Amino acid sequence: MRRKDDGKRDSIKKAVVQVILEQGMHAASVSKIAKAAGVSPATVYVYYESKDDMLRDIYIEYAENIYKVLLNHLSIDMPGDIFIDRFVREYYQYIIEYEEVFHFVEQFGGCPLSHGCHILKGPERLNDILMQYQRLGVLNNYDIKNIWAMLLYPVKAVVKDSKNSESTSQKQLDEMIMIIQKALLK
Amino acid sequence: MRRKDDGKRDSIKKAVVQVILEQGMHAASVSKIAKAAGVSPATVYVYYESKDDMLRDIYIEYAENIYKVLLNHLSIDMPGDIFIDRFVREYYQYIIEYEEVFHFVEQFGGCPLSHGCHILKGPERLNDILMQYQRLGVLNNYDIKNIWAMLLYPVKAVVKDSKNSESTSQKQLDEMIMIIQKALLK
DNA sequence: CTTGACAATAAACGAATGTTCATTTAATAT
DNA sequence: ATATTAAATGAACATTCGTTTATTGTCAAG
Missing domain, CATH: 1.10.10.60 (Homeodomain-like)
Known part of the structure; x- marks a missing residue:
């Protein structure tokens, strides 16, 4: 065959x-x-069975990807500030490097075809690490969803800005990391 | 005629x-x-001249809308923490209330048709207020783009969460506001 | 080798796309 | 009243859509 x-x-x-x-x-x-x-x-x-099926399949395959990348560069052994620094920088770099993939996931995720494709935001392992940092008294005991929100969303804004202004984005990212560290670390 | x-x-x-x-x-x-x-x-x-033109026109009309709404509920007279509280709550409520409009602006904004439709993020007046708070020593002297990022983006995450979990979102929003206040206020 | 199973495609399908046009409808100016 | 103007539309345009079918090509098992 x-x-x-x-x-x-x-x-x-x-x-x-x-x-x-x-x-x-x-x-x-x-x-x-x-x-x-x-x-x-x-x-x-x-x-693929149909166009919609194809988009859904590819969405699922790619949507989890970022979390695997993050996991590869993060571990519970790091000090809290280094962890956040790495986390945010890796996420930023991923968006820049895999621009097409990121754009597709964002675009398709906000479209009715994706409703039903249940993508867990932050798979088990990464969630565990965050909660362990909380238990260790490193991270503030905020709702874990808010921790995720602070780690992921402001970076998207920095990326968008970087597409318009070009040069100053490195300093902006550094500052943003500091802001997030101050907000999340005890 | x-x-x-x-x-x-x-x-x-x-x-x-x-x-x-x-x-x-x-x-x-x-x-x-x-x-x-x-x-x-x-x-x-x-x-409208064409479908693309229609989408672009409507995008421009709606994209600036949120800033007008925010301006109507904000002024430099408020204490810094109240200002942030109002800002974030109004933004949250706007996303919930005008779900269709917000979704359209987000979706169309990330699509090649919108490239060229230059939408200023945070029109003059609101930008001035933020910078005045900085001069008064109320807000930290972060890059103004990072101030905007912190005021707008984490809230989007809270809204998304609220669509999945339903009940606990009020507490999550309250907490998020506190986090943002701690991050931005001196 | 042969054979059978399935990948790969060209061609064709009806339905839907964005847009145009000839015509009708209704509000204004004379 | 009536002529004028532009809004409003139904019907049709060529094109492209997503998908199916019939045919060919190719690889692996027997």
Whole structure:
């Protein structure tokens, strides 16, 4: 039996996020995606049941990704301030480096097609680390959702600013990290 | 000569944000929007040159809106902690109350069609107030963009959480306000 | 080798897309 | 009253949409 070409599935995945970044969700048709992937539109339906299914699948695959990246660079052994510094910097770098992926996840996440795709914000392991820092008296005992909010959301603003102003964004990120540290550390 | 029916322009505007909230950007066609507005598809082109133009126009009209609302409830006379409390609560309430508008602005803002629609984040007057609080030694002298980031972005996370958990969101918002106050006030 | 299973595609599908146009409707000015 | 103007629209435009089908190509098991 002939085997499915994993490279082809990957091409399609990459084409999806690329086309959506360049043209927007409303213009990301199966044909355009297929062309960008170097594949026939019909081939898409070998790998996915429908367009909606494809978007949902890719969303789920990518949405958890950032947490794995963060986990690879973080551990409970770090002092609290270093932990926050690393956390925020890694998240910032991820957004910059995987711009297409991040944009797709943000865009698709706020669209009715994604309702039902339940993505846990901050998977178990990372959540545990945060709560352990709280038990150790390093992090303030805020609602864990608020901890997540402070660690993730302000950085998005810094990224957006960096796309408009270009040069001063490094200093802005450094300052933001300090603000977050002051807010979360005991 | 027959006059333009301003109610019709408004119907279209409302239909745009409503359809996009319910069906997503990629499914918001001119026909669906027209139907939701109780209008012929051709009528849309009496008021707007093209679909893209329509979306851009409505985006610009709505994007500045939140800042006007905030200005109406804020003044330099308040103590710093009250100012932040009001600011964040008004923003939160705006997102909840005008869910469709907020969703449309967020969604369209992250789509290539909006590149070029220059929306100033935080119009002059509100920016002045923030900087005056800094000169008065009430707010920390952080980059004004970081002040904006802290005032706007974490609240978005709280709203998202509130859509999943329902009940505990009031306490979460109260706590978030305290965190922001501690972070920004001297 | 042969054969069978499945990947891959070109071609075609009806439905829907954004937009235009000829026409009708209704408000104003004469 | 009536002519004038532009709003409003239904019907049609070419194009593109997402998807299916029929056919071909290719690899792995027997």
